[in-house]
Amino acid sequence: MPCNTCGNCSTQCENWIDTVGIIEAVRATLVDAGIPLLDKHALIKQFAAERDNPYGKDKEKRMDWAKADKEIAPQLDKKGLDTAYFTGCTASYNQTSIATATTKILKKLGYDFAILNEEVCCGSPFFRVGEIEFAKKLMKKNLDLYSKYKTVIYSCAGCYRTMTVDYKRHTGKELPFKTQHAMEIVADAIKSGKIKIKSHPDLKGKTFTYHDPCHIGRHIFLERKHELMVNSKNMFLDSRKVKDIKTQWFSIPRVILKAIADANGAKFVEFYRNMEESFCCGAGGGVRTQYPDFSLKTASLRLDEAEAVGAQIVTTECPFCWRNLSDANDKFKHPLKVWGILEMLDQLNLIEVQANPVPPPEYAAKPAAEKAPKKK
Numbered sequence: 431m432p433c434n435t436c437g438n439c440s441t442q443c444e445n446w447i448d449t450v451g452i453i454e455a456v457r458a459t460l461v462d463a464g465i466p467l468l469d470k471h472a473l474i475k476q477f478a479a480e481r482d483n484p485y486g487k488d489k490e491k492r493m494d495w496a497k498a499d500k501e502i503a504p505q506l507d508k509k510g511l512d513t514a515y516f517t518g519c520t521a522s523y524n525q526t527s528i529a530t531a532t533t534k535i536l537k538k539l540g541y542d543f544a545i546l547n548e549e550v551c552c553g554s555p556f557f558r559v560g561e562i563e564f565a566k567k568l569m570k571k572n573l574d575l576y577s578k579y580k581t582v583i584y585s586c587a588g589c590y591r592t593m594t595v596d597y598k599r600h601t602g603k604e605l606p607f608k609t610q611h612a613m614e615i616v617a618d619a620i621k622s623g624k625i626k627i628k629s630h631p632d633l634k635g636k637t638f639t640y641h642d643p644c645h646i647g648r649h650i651f652l653e654r655k656h657e658l659m660v661n662s663k664n665m666f667l668d669s670r671k672v673k674d675i676k677t678q679w680f681s682i683p684r685v686i687l688k689a690i691a692d693a694n695g696a697k698f699v700e701f702y703r704n705m706e707e708s709f710c711c712g713a714g715g716g717v718r719t720q721y722p723d724f725s726l727k728t729a730s731l732r733l734d735e736a737e738a739v740g741a742q743i744v745t746t747e748c749p750f751c752w753r754n755l756s757d758a759n760d761k762f763k764h765p766l767k768v769w770g771i772l773e774m775l776d777q778l779n780l781i782e783v784q785a786n787p788v789p790p791p792e793y794a795a796k797p798a799a800e801k802a803p804k805k806k
Contacts, residue, residue, distance in 0.1 A: 591646065611646060743769060
């Protein structure tokens, strides 16, 4: 079944039914019943079993992207640190520019972190297609490897979602470390005034939009909404808290993009379908692997929406979304530029660290309202 497990049906459901969980459970039941995986899914499982990644690449070369950069190489297996960066398979092998951009931004912001040579696939592809027991083996390797750290940072939406949501579900325990996406760090640095966004000729006067990846957008929002339900002391849910969660989570990439727009005399516009109602790029749930034509046509429909709102640049922050949208942009001849936010920040050198941070006016602390005088 070519379902991307994007979760949009969960968002639209008035009863908040976990459709993603149901579909993944059905797929797992089929596997348990002995029904063979689809051929491409079986192949990526074989690759991951032999080489710790679904692309079949040499596991000894996983961190070659880091070894090749004199600035990044010292972070490999660096000892005595509380923070680690989880690269993920896609950024390690196919889109190394994402890994390079993330690590250079982190270093620019003063972070000291370890990159682990022994990192393996997070297990996301296999949780999605029903190979739960195999995914759990990968999960155990990573939990054993990263449990000594207080914080693990991500640039991959799928890896972030898998470790934040799936690991907790399948162990029944809280994670031994805090998960944090690199965009959170950048957005906080903008709001605190620690960094200023610079201009670049390639962005001057342009109109751009943001594609919310399902894993880092809707899936995390739905998980946090679910936690509110679970922790409720009665049968009711405070909709104001749900709204607050939505605002806080979906504002993260938009803080960055609005700062870029302001610095470049550019215009940031939203897709008609955005945030928790974002339309899927078509790559998730094992669909790009098994049904590439269907996947790319879905991405092309998303790019049609970008053109409809007048965008010239489509940004996102998921290696899989970037790949699918970029490929569809070329195949269906859309006149758009597709950027990853972290790549854009690094490759266009948009970050300027401030010696004396001053929060921008919109983020500066507002004085508490004066209390009304008591009536006599």
